[in-house]
Amino acid sequence: QVQVAVSGGGLVQPGGSLRLSCIASGLTFDNIIMGWFRQVPGKDREGISCIDWSSRIIYYEDSVKGRFTISRDNAKNTLYLQMNNLKPEDTAMYYCVPGGSCSSGAYAGPKNFRYQGTQVTVSS
Numbered sequence: 001q002v003q004v005a006v007s008g009g010g011l012v013q014p015g016g017s018l019r020l021s022c023i024a025s026g027l028t029f030d031n032i033i034m035g036w037f038r039q040v041p042g043k044d045r046e047g048i049s050c051i052d053w054s055s056r057i058i059y060y061e062d063s064v065k066g067r068f069t070i071s072r073d074n075a076k077n078t079l080y081l082q083m084n085n086l087k088p089e090d091t092a093m094y095y096c097v098p099g100g101s102c103s104s105g106a107y108a109g110p111k112n113f114r115y116q117g118t119q120v121t122v123s124s
Contacts (some may be wrong), residue, residue: 002024002026002098003025003026004020004023004115005023006094006116007088008094008118009094009117009118009120010105010121011122011123012120012121013054013122014088014123015085017086017104018120019082019083020080020081020083020088020094020118020120021078021079022034022078022081022104023077023078026043029074029098030053030105031097032098033050033051033053033098034050034051034072034079034102035047035049035050035051035097035111036048036049036050036070036094036096036097037111038092039093040091040092040093042123044090045056045095046061046092046105047061047100047111048060048061048064048107049081049107050070050107050109051070051071051072052102057102057104058070058102059106061107063089064083065102067083067084067085068081068083068110069081069082079096086120086122087122088123090120092120093119096115097115106109110121
């Protein structure tokens with residue numbers, strides 16, 4: 001059974017930074033695409049970034065490009081999302097999601113997941 005444990009969310013002021021971490025188990029981590037989704041209540045889930053197993057293919061949604069950095073450590077089964085220059089519109093529940101397809105121009109991740117997320121709130 002695939003499990004993910006996400007941590008690192010919290011309350012931060014605009015312009016601040018957070019680093020999300022995700023430890024995955026029950027899968028072959030070094031052979032799977034990993035991604036980050038976020039969701040605001042009342043809106044659809046949004047795939048904001050993905051990374052292939054080799055870290056050579058990475059995608060960012062336009063609203064986070066230049067501010068967020070995705071990375072992975074296959075030896076630790078861990079996915080990261082470094083979030084800098086956070087804005088109030090980044091406030092959302094963030095989810096780590098295994099699988100899907102990832103290219104430099106698009107991310108098609110599974111949307112009907114039930115993993116736990118971590119809340120990020122950007123507010124002064």
